Amino acid sequence: MNRRSFLKTTAATAVVAGAGVPALAQDGPLKVGFIYVGPVGDMGWSYQHDQARKALEKAFGDKIETSYIENVPEGPDAERALTQLALAGNKLIFATSFGFMDATVNVAKKFPNVMFEHATGYKLAKNLATYDAKFFQGRAIQGTIGGRMTKTNKIGYIGSFPIPEVYQGINAAYLAAKKVNPDVEMKVVWAYTWFDPAKEADAASALISDGVDVLLQHTDSTAPQAKAQEAGNVITFGQASDMSSFAPKPRVSSTIDNWTPYYTKRVQDMLDGTWKSEATWGGIDSGMVEIGEISDAVPAEVKAEALKLKDDIASGAVHPFTGPLNKQDGSVFLADGEMATDDQLHSMTFYVEGMTAEAPK
Secondary structure, eight states: OOSSOSOOOHHHHHTTTTOBOOOOOOSSSEEEEEEOSSOTTSSSHHHHHHHHHHHHHHHHGGGEEEEEEOSOOSSHHHHHHHHHHHHTTOSEEEEOSGGGHHHHHHHHHHOTTSEEEEETOOOOBTTEEEEEEOHHHHHHHHHHHHHHHOSSSEEEEEESSSSHHHHHHHHHHHHHHHHHOTTOEEEEEEOOOSSOHHHHHHHHHHHHHTTOOEEEESSOSSHHHHHHHHHSSOEEEEEESOOGGGTTTTEEEEEEEOOHHHHHHHHHHHHHTOOBOOEEEEOTTTTSEEEOOOOTTSOHHHHHHHHHHHHHHHHTSOOSSBSSEEBTTSOEEEOTTOBOOHHHHHTOOSOBTTOOSOOOO
16 A cells, blocks of 8 residues: 555545534643654654644644654554544544555544544545645656756656656656756656665665666655765755755755645644535645755756746646646647646556656556
8 A cells, every 4th residue: 555645536525525524622732643654753754744743733832732653554553543543532633644545534434523634545524634735846846957957867766656646756857857958868766665765775776877867756765865975976856854964965955745834724723613624735836845945056047947947836837747748658648738637647647758667567
């Protein structure tokens, strides 16, 4: 199972979208629980969710009380962890991995007076909402910087699992790089993990050995950054968190998952009694996706170009997936001037035309 969404169907969200559940009166602070698929110190996905949890405590003070369970395997263990949080009196529970979806649905049925939030899922219920971020927008900015800075014309991407979110990231980075550097080639190594420093380091080493001098990752440890630092001539980008300890090089920028605004709103909704079930997919414009500081290792003109693209994506002037655009097999994906819909992106399980890597089966 994978922590992020494989397919989000309009039908699945339409059934209960907008269903409201008033917060229940209770003595003492609102208890808010979290379960994480990895350790809070992974410096990536789970770390960033936990930073948002800490921000909640700071923002709401004694109005809330938070707790978390880390390193929860996807599957039956998730159901046990969620049940534990519900029995402990948590009235709002965030399940922060795609593979927690069915467990969250099951536990939500057993605790109708507890509100559940599932990151990157697509199943809603009266007391279950979903939330996600448009990470591909940040990948487009990374691709622009990488396409301008590569000297070998080879960009590497460490994939986690072959699901739409990862395909979105690979394709967005490739298209942006190709736009500024027609000679660029993208190589992909699939690690089949979200967090495994040893596997991530091996994937990075393989790509670097293949001549890659720009490295992107869809995994959560800093192991690829360390391998790039050893190589000396490879630039990287922080994943999920800023990973600024490797700046100004190899890490020259980052895509940051900023869950704080969303978590803050949802906790406030609970306190106000206005929480409702809904599906949220935010991007740069909403603050859910941030671009980390671009270091001085990036030429000034490239930095300016990347920041303009960030602003254009945020305003809607630019969409990373705009036609004409074909799939890798040559079939039409988007007509001239057509922008990809959310549904099209949620079902993206292919490379775009020009990618030479073979997609996993």
